[in-house]
């Protein structure tokens with residue numbers, strides 16, 4: 001038999017190794033014998049915390065605080081749990097108590113900074129995050145929050161300088177801070193004009209331009225005419241991060257591409273074709289098109305392909321698709337064509353070609369993968385910036401001219417059936433205009 005101390009060590013050790021079930025059951029047995037054991041109450045609380053069950057975590061931390069109101073770990077973990085539950089005032093209350101107990105740890109400052117940020121009190125968020133940075137100058141996320149708080153306060157120079165520090169402190173293989181800095185450049189360019197950031201972007205490109213993601217984002221900001229498609233890692237990264245909130249954020253931006261495609265399909269396809277088509281959703285994302293496509297799809301004939309695992313996981317949750325494949329759409333179609341092609345009656349691509357400028361090769365492969373008289377229905381964002389066929393906008397998205405699209409369709413043996421100029425979504429308070437287009441494969 002273990003003595004009680006050995007059991008406590010074992011429960012904590014199991015927790016540290018990530019064996020949460022075993023650790024929790026041992027914690028509960030220990031608590032039967034010693035219901036006020038602080039280390040075990042904290043460990044049990046932490047197990048619920050890592051499982052995102054913050055209410056249960058709080059119950060354990062509360063038991064510790066009843067006996068010892070100044071218990072530092074219980075106060076910090078309690079405030080973290082309250083933060084996760086969006087109980088920001090409670091988070092502030094417990095973090096302030098933790099700070100009274102010990103002013104040398106960074107965690108209470110970080111929770112105070114994050115909670116004030118969430119409450120949109122940006123000067124206080126800055127104040128506490130600066131304190132956290134004094135205690136730990138190696139944590140990129142502290143500088144990341146500082147950058148956001150300064151940006152919200154309207155101090156874009158401090159915001160840039162902290163986003164830059166976040167990039168410098170992050171491990172080389174971690175692109176999250178590079179993406180944040182790239183977005184910050186874009187937002188400042190939108191608000192103040194691109195000339196304000198040119199020098200900084202130049203510096204960024206010189207230092208980190210070998211990273212394909214940085215190179216892509218910097219080139220978008222420079223308005224490069226050389227780039228033909230978005231960097232795949234960039235697409236994957238932004239959509240993996242975006243996936244959990246994609247549907248709600250896009251709804252708030254009045255995102256129209258899926259419903260425009262749906263309306264065009266209703267005009268094209270008679271009711272009798274419902275349940276008969278083999279369909280591929282190119283860049284299916286979280287499956288916003290899947291809801292209406294499945295009504296047209298023959299049994300087990302609705303496939304989706306996307307680069308982002310996060311977006312695909314959200315699509316899988318909706319249970320519309322027969323298969324979901326993580327791949328680049330061009331590679332997917334090439335593979336399909338190497339296996340005989342001519343698989344699909346219909347392909348749709350809602351707001352996907354905005355990540356691919358040059359469309360010739362893609363449309364050749366789309367054509368080969370369609371059955372005779374098959375269709376592609378898609379949207380593109382309109383290029384009103386210049387006379388180019390396509391243009392990499394500083395947002396990192398491509399804009400296409402209608403003339404170019406018409407030429408591509410002609411060159412790749414498609415008949416342009418219908419097109420409409422419509423608002424695709426809002427961005428920065430303005431409508432993003434584009435086209436919804438239906439094209440049919442020629443014999």
Ligand SMILES: C[S@@+](CC[C@H](N)C(=O)[O-])C[C@H]1O[C@@H](n2cnc3c(N)ncnc32)[C@H](O)[C@@H]1O
Nearest residue numbers: 239283284285288306307308311328329350355
């Ligand atoms: C704006 S979202 C649109 C998603 C979906 N079509 C919709 O309308 O909700 C663009 C999607 O295209 C995907 N994507 C962009 N480029 C891609 C590529 N080359 N291959 C596969 N997927 C791509 C992204 O990962 C993202 O999920």
